[in-house]
Amino acid sequence: MAWFSACSIPAVPLFLQVLGRFNRARAAQLTLPHYLCQTPLFMPVGTQGTIKGLTKNQLEEIGCQIILGNTYHLALRPTSELIDELGGLHKFMNWPRALLTDSGGFQMVSLLHLADITEKGVTFQSPVDGKPMLLTPEESIQIQNRIGADIIMALDDVVRTTITGPRIEEAMYRTLRWIDRCIAAHKRPNEQNLFGIVQGGLDPVLRDICVRGLVERNLPGYAIGGLAGGEDKDSFWRVVAQCTAALPEDKPRYVMGVGYPLDIVVCSALGADMYDCVYPTRTARFGTALVPEGVLKLKHQAMANDIRPIDPMCECMVCKNYTRAYIHCLVTKDAMGSQLLSYHNLYYMMKLSRDLHSSIVEGRFPEFVCKFLQTMFPKGDVPEWVCNAMEVAGIDISSCCHEMKV
Amino acid sequence: MEQRKSPVRGSAAGQLSFPNSDSRSAPHNPQRPARFHLSGPPYLLSSFSGFSPAPVQPASLLPCFFSSLEGISPKTISNIGGLHQMLSLHQHIFAAVPRDSIIALPEHDSTNKYGASFQTPGGRLLIKPAEYVELVSSMKPDFWVTLADEVPAWVSDKRNRTSVDRTLRWLDDCLSLNKTGTTIFGSIVGGSSIEERHRCAQEVAQRNVSGYWIGGFGLGESMDERAALLTAVTDNLPEDMPRHVSGLGLPEEVLQGVAAGIDLFDSTYVYHLTLGGFALTFPLERNKGDNADYQLSDSGGDDMKINLKATIYRKDTSPIVESCNCFTCQNHTKAYLNHLFNVHEMLAQTLLEIHNTHQYLGFFCSIRKAIEEGKFEQFRRNFVESRRECLFAAASSD
DSSP states (O other): OHHHHHOSSOSSSOEEEEEEEETTEEEEEEEOSSOEEEESEEEEBOTTSSOTTOOHHHHHHHTOOEEEEOHHHHHHTTOHHHHHHTTOHHHHHTOOSEEEEOOSHHHHHHHOTTOEEOSSOEEEEOTTTOOEEEEOHHHHHHHHHHHTOSEEEOOOOOOOTTOOSHHHHHHHHHHHHHHHHHHHHOSOTTTSEEEEEEOOTTOHHHHHHHHHHHHHTTOSEEEEOSOSSSOOHHHHHHHHHHHHHHSOTTSOEEETTOOOHHHHHHHHHTTOOEEEESHHHHHHHTTEEEETTEEEETTSGGGGGOOSOSOTTOOSHHHHHOOHHHHHHHHTTOHHHHHHHHHHHHHHHHHHHHHHHHHHHTTOHHHHHHHHHHHHOTTSOOOHHHHHHHHHHTOOOTTTOOSSOO | OOOOOSOEEOOTTOEEOOSOTTOOOOOSOSSOOOOEEBOSOSOTTOTTTTTSSSOSOTTOEEEEOGGGGTTSOHHHHHHHTSHHHHTTOTTOEEEEOSOBTTTBEEOTTTOOSSOEEEEETTEEEEEOHHHHHHHHHHHOOSEEEOOOOOOOTTSOHHHHHHHHHHHHHHHHHHHHHOOSOOEEEEEEOOTTOHHHHHHHHHHHHTSOOSEEEEOSOSSSOOHHHHHHHHHHHHTTSOTTSOEEEESOOSHHHHHHHHHTTOOEEEOSHHHHHHHTTEEEOOOSSTTOOSOOOOOOGGGOOOSSEEETTSGGGTTOOSOSSTTOOSHHHHHOOHHHHHHHHHTTOHHHHHHHHHHHHHHHHHHHHHHHHHHHTTOHHHHHHHHHHHHHHHHHHHHHHO
């Protein structure tokens, strides 16, 4: 792509180049205004303009490519106007790589007591003074324009997948109406990429309508929303599979709110590219480390005398310098305990991202998946939903599964 | 026992070397140089140590308080290989001191003939010399301080005398229990009695120790009484042995200690400043009197520090101190820090502690330079006077 590298500013602010495939899975290079990313990738959540306790140098060391900022929190403090005045969130945080902001809608619905959704937007009570307020699609986009992230999210009408009934259909159609309002309000389409979000609950018909509606708008990227909210895993993967099959090949697919390493591997096998979740950093604050076998609970008494690192195979700064025993004595008492675990857990997630990317590019994706599953399920008790999903993904994991209990 | 090979250099006029107690060099400067700041918050476990980018100079000394190691057994620390290994801070010098001015304050009422009592977040802790020595040997610090019975300034004469007797007895206990030939500093107490300070110092000076730890300060005595008490101790100590004081943290107190012949200081000053959101801004060059940015009255700052939580910094895109080389000033603005403090993010503390530690260590650097150039008294005078001027200006502007 010689012509591309000769240009200093891309014609569009997002470019996806697929470098390798295995059936539905893809490894790609995602070019954004602030960074050249490699997918599949995980995005840590830096709610208030920081990932809890880690410096920007550490985040770079770990290999973070895109960080997520929460529009709701940032609009409250320090306000999007202030961020804009000081040159945008990248400059404010001094983060040289890519940023993504969400629409603010989800936080409101999940955090606020009296949030309500109407055609106008999300009405809620201001957490500061209790006044009634309204977040419209226009307002959400304006706030995100001021913050200045590489990727911004449309305001969608999100409902939990555990809800049934006409509300889901209403939410899906409203999301389509709102995407037009978002597009109209977007003042910086040459610098910021507006992603649409596919809704529709667990209903394949509704999901299909939504996908087609969004694809018609020819957006730079698409997110699969409304999942990661407590639905059963079998329904979850089927929705992802349906959406990735219908979304355009040359645009990134972002599964919001996912999540557990296992979920990311499955979704990548089905053709998704981007993920975000608070899980790695939140679980770190509860003293839990992510390891290839699953999790390690550092608060356990057994850790008190264990002088091994969290993961002997892990190359991160934490595993190279500290023992389980030391971290154990920290996690209950000191901020440094959770910082160390956040560091390790994010390193783990970014390594997983790198491994997914390189195994697909190097043509050994099925082997990678099998090894991953064997390590996590040494007794062969791979969950049925994973087996079903892998079948659809065209990946043979029979070597990892034992049909009969031994 | 693993020996620390790298010598620790202070001012050119004197150096403090580890590990062998016989490789000490005598200072040439008759005025005792402040060689090295025993830096770092008393919290052993603080977020700065070895985790944040280059927060302290490589050869800083770090105090380590036994009580902060609750939750990990001496045997495990030993199995890991000692403190240097556990904290992965191989370039640092560690000193083991029982008192921690944040989480292990001496409880003189509960201390008895068996051991010293400390008030900790986990409750009261009584530690006996034998236990203390065992813990210290598992930590393998570069040097350690003998167990002391520290009392505040207002106790009765009788209680004060007892504290001296006990401290001396425990010193002898620690020395006899010290099997591995590690470097020991003898503890000197004596409260606010000049006679007891003399007595204790003279006694300890006769023991076979490698340095002196002077306790019982920062527990309620006034700065005025302290000067005499300090010299009552240091006058009795050999010139060429290091003197370490805990609990003196304010810059003026440090200067007072240096004038009295103290070499090593550990304090909670940086910790408390950081907790409150205050950033040190005092001029590091001693002749820069007037370029300090006075942020007085409303924000709670003064010529030495600013309150980063104050709203005046909301949009301030300059670093805390323009010329500062610390990670925080090289990478972040006051506006960002202001935001982090206001939303109670952990990163605020980490970044601020890096800066404050850097500044504070720079202050000690200036002191050493002043001593080398034979201008310490002048340095001290200038410093104290410029502080007074500033406070006077603040008071009269109301």
